[in-house]
Amino acid sequence: MRRLGPWVIEKDLVAPPGRVVLVSTAALVLAFLSAGLVFWAYGVSPWEAYRTIFVETLLSPSGFAEGVRRAIPLLLAGVGLVLAFRAQFWNIGAEGQLLLGAVAAAGVALFVPLPDALKLPAMFLAGFVAGGLWAAVPALLKLRLGVNDVLTTLMLNYVAVYLVEWLIHGPWRGRTAFGFAYTDRFPDAAMLPLVPGTYVHWPTLLIALLAAVAAAFVLNRTRWGFPVRVVGDNAEAARYARMPIFWVVFAVALVSGGLAGLAG
Structure with a gap:
């Protein structure tokens, strides 16, 4: 247990499956958003970059x-x-x-x-x-x-x-x-x-x-x-x-x- 100002942070020893899925999904979304910002900073459309990545891999034999x-x-x-x-x-x-x-x-x-x-x-x-x-x-x-x-x-x-x-x-x-x-x-x-x-x-x-x-x-x-x-x-x-x-x-x-x- 750790106190952070008015909040108390405590480790959940048994995480519910729904929470695991939610946290994992949120992590993936944040990762894609962060990488998208990098593409955007280099002048590349994030949407076009991800479309190329997925089309040239998952949809290409x-x-x-x-x-x-x-x-x-x-x-x-x-x-x-x-x-x-x-x-x-x-x-x-x-x-x-x-x-x-x-x-x-x-x-x-x-x-x-x-x-x-x-x-x-x-x-x-x-x-x-x-x-x-x-x-x-x-x-x-x-x-x-x-x-x-x-x-x-x-x-x-x-x-x-x-x-x-x-x-x-x-x-x-x-x-x-x-x-x-x-x-x-x-x-x-x-x-x-x-x-x-x-x-x-x-x-x-x-x-x-x-x-x-x-x-x-x-x-x-x-x-x-x-x-x-x-x-x-x-x-x-x-x-x-x-x-x-x-x-x-x-x-x-x-x-x-x-x-x-x-x-x-």
Whole structure:
């Protein structure tokens, strides 16, 4: 509870569904109005700008497909961040975890001799493990040493960026790169299958949608999600109830980083 002049501000522990919808709708409307003011300040009609945006994406087959393609990694990483934030592990390092997942998957594609049928599953597994381990570092620093997780996850992004740059400029630079920063082409077995006529890679789209549904179900409908909610709402109460706070936060960090690694 907080007093602000003649008003008292108190947190509503159980928000009615109608209020949640109202607040979310109001936030979207304010966001569109704010962006419209920016368009107007640059001499562009907000109505024309929004019409172009929506017509060229939602109402255009190619534009819609491209939007879906770009949304897939955001959805995967976002699901992991929701889980992390719910347990008050402030993972600001999804970008770095995504890059480590990409590095691990590329390493499997380029250098690990596997049967064609196992190439993509191994790449997915490698990406998940690499992203999870990258997130485990700040999780351990927070849980064991009390180091601020916002800072460690954020700063590890830069380490990941420089690691990728070192690899593609150095030991992993392709034989046909001719001085440019990219690797050799992946073998065909390491290419993601696409929806015909688009660049939408349907396996990762399916994984992202299933991950979102599974995360919501586990978090709200299972005994595994209950400790996550309790730790996020009140860590002291969780400690008093003898919940394994260390393992709850550590597991959430692994899954959060792993999903970002899958996005990579």
